């Protein structure tokens with residue numbers, strides 16, 4: 007692809023660089039551009055996935071032991087350099103609200119395709135249950151197969167870059183983004199948009215959207231998470247190439263099946 011090359015919006019960590027296959031139709035990783043800092047801890051489901059202390063991808067807590075992120079964030083399990091941080095606002099500062107986990111299981115969707123970036127969804131099982139409190143809460147998933155109507159204004163949240171020049175935010179950022187008709191999006195992206203994807207872009211003329219490091223983060227509407235940040239155009243915030251999100255409602259049965267299938271012996275005996 008030309009200018010429309012696909013950018014997957016994760017950063018850093020050599021494990022993640024494997025995701026940058028040259029054939030990929032865009033960039034892996036995305037960032038919040040043209041956004042603003044959120045009120046601290048007002049998005050208590052957000053997770054920062056870190057390799058050697060560096061934020062590489064976003065995610066969100068869906069059950070006390072499970073974080074959802076993008077499959078293209080190639081997060082290995084049981085790797086001592088990988089951590090999931092919940093309850094954070096300023097990643098660079100020691101915050102008493104933070105809860106830190108390692109990853110027991112990292113399960114990408116079996117049909118994830120790194121070339122087309124279709125089925126870009128991954129579940130991470132934490133090494134323990136998060137303590138739910140005012141700083142750490144889960145976010146609800148949508149009902150199976152619901153779609154968001156074009157024109158729906160959502161929010162996207164992350165610690166990804168705040169400019170096209172690799173500037174990192176000091177606080178958790180958020181921007182509004184509007185759902186675009188899938189057919190129009192497919193045309194703009196010259197076909198790279200499947201029915202498993204949601205498209206959204208800013209209505210404003212200014213650069214706004216996701217950028218490197220936002221990958222895996224949530225697209226939220228009315229207290230439910232509908233999308234996972236998947237890829238964007240080469241220039242973050244470029245309205246000619248809407249941001250692409252994994253459409254979570256298409257994966258509800260896979261998610262439930264996966265979570266049930268990975269209960270420990272002890273957990274299974276409780277039920």
Ligand SMILES: *[C@@H]1O[C@H](CO)[C@@H](O)[C@H](O)[C@H]1NC(C)=O
Pocket residue numbers: 106107108133134135
């Ligand atoms: C989970 O892993 C983190 C990071 O290694 C560690 O600090 C924490 O004690 C572990 N929690 C449990 C319940 O094992």
Ligand SMILES: *[C@@H]1O[C@H](CO)[C@@H](O)[C@H](O)[C@H]1NC(C)=O
Pocket residue numbers: 159181182183184208209210214
């Ligand atoms: C457009 O930008 C204005 C000012 O920056 C902001 O208040 C507004 O929320 C933005 N609208 C959307 C849909 O992003």
